[in-house]
Amino acid sequence: MPILLVTNDDGVHAAGLAALAHALEDLGEVHVLAPEREQSACGHALTLHRPLRVEPVRERWSAVNGTPSDCVNLGVLGFLPERPVLIASGINHGTNLGDDVTYSGTVSAAMEGLLLGVPSIAVSLVPGGDFDEAGRAARLVAARVLVEGLPPKTLLNVNVPADPKGIRMTRLGHRVYSGKIVEQIDPRGRTHYWIGGGEPAWELLEGSDMKAVNEGFVSVTPVHLDLTSQRALGEMRDWSAALSAQLRPIRSAARRAGERRR
Ligand code: MN
Numbered sequence: 001m002p003i004l005l006v007t008n009d010d011g012v013h014a015a016g017l018a019a020l021a022h023a024l025e026d027l028g029e030v031h032v033l034a035p036e037r038e039q040s041a042c043g044h045a046l047t048l049h050r051p052l053r054v055e056p057v058r059e060r061w062s063a064v065n066g067t068p069s070d071c072v073n074l075g076v077l078g079f080l081p082e083r084p085v086l087i088a089s090g091i092n093h094g095t096n097l098g099d100d101v102t103y104s105g106t107v108s109a110a111m112e113g114l115l116l117g118v119p120s121i122a123v124s125l126v127p128g129g130d131f132d133e134a135g136r137a138a139r140l141v142a143a144r145v146l147v148e149g150l151p152p153k154t155l156l157n158v159n160v161p162a163d164p165k166g167i168r169m170t171r172l173g174h175r176v177y178s179g180k181i182v183e184q185i186d187p188r189g190r191t192h193y194w195i196g197g198g199e200p201a202w203e204l205l206e207g208s209d210m211k212a213v214n215e216g217f218v219s220v221t222p223v224h225l226d227l228t229s230q231r232a233l234g235e236m237r238d239w240s241a242a243l244s245a246q247l248r249p250i251r252s253a254a255r256r257a258g259e260r261r262r
Contacts (some may be wrong), residue, residue, distance in 0.1 A: 001029040005113075005144075007071040007082040009039045009092065009105025012063040016091035016131055020123060021061075023135030024088060024142055029060070033071040033082055035105075036063035038091075039198075044069055044108035054079065062203030067111035076116040087113035088142055091134045095159050097124075097209045098202065100171035101223065109154040111225055119150045126213050134160035137167070137218050150222075157221045159213050167218040173208030176201040178188040 004024050008017040010035040019031050036055065045064040052074065055063045064071050072087055089109035101107040106122045113120030122139040125131060137160045145156065157172075179198020186192055202210045212219035 003082055003087040004028040004030050005072065005075040005087045006030055006032045007068050007075070007087070007089050007109050009035065009042060009068045009089070009109065011038045012057055012061070013150035014093060014132075016093050016125060018225050019135040019228040020088055020091045020138055023097045023139045025140055027139065027146060028085065031084070032061040033064055033076065033079065035068060035071060036049045036065050038104045039067050041103045042067050042105040042108070043103055044111055046070060046073065067252040069112040072109050072112040074114065076113065076118055078135065084118055086142060086146060087118050088138060089120070089121050090125060091131055091138065092122070092124035092193055093161075095126050095213065096122060096157060097159055097213065097219070099175045101157060101172065106225070107157055108240045110157070113156045115223065119145050121145060121156040121158055123158045124158065126159055128160040129160055133162070133164070139165060140167075141220060151185065152221045153224050153226065157209070157223050159209060159219045161213045161216055161218070162196055163216070164218045165216045167220060168212040170209040170212045170221045171207055172221055172223070173205050173210035176203060
């Protein structure tokens, strides 16, 4: 039986994790390695400066005192009896759309899987949706990934609204950042701040993930990790020569200063 690795960022006891593991049961031997506590918005963090411990929760389920990416790293690089054929992360309690994927622990787990060469999907539930329904959508996508494979260096980011009308292939949307920081005074008279408290707003772009879930469709976005802006690279070719010309006098001045010190 091929091994599937399931993880999340809401922690090993989250309902969405159980729903995803259950939904994928007939596709392979499901192993769960998930953070022992919630890690939402931890991004792609890895734990490199303290040891990781894996505590068994029940058969083929374990809790890790680390991040979702730690769980994937452990799972793929030797903790599991063999290399998984698929990594599924979620089902996140809440959406992971557009620009938010860069903060998301759920999506980052799939990024880690992708970097380690394992086909990976991230699954998130739009508030008001149902975990069993999202699990069924995840199973459809996972089964197709297992049969068809994925294009190179690509993961799938899946968001499932309530009672989905269908499935749309989408692109990442963009947030409108309008929120403010919230400044408060603590009981000892010191100032502290909250970020990320504002109402989220979105550009309703045609073909975007946000638009799809707004209209009641499951959104499936192929995501790759090459953040290079090819267009900007083309437009900025002449920066090399211009900046190099400016760098030359700075370097020779620094060399002359170095010689004087010697
Ligand atoms: Mn989460």
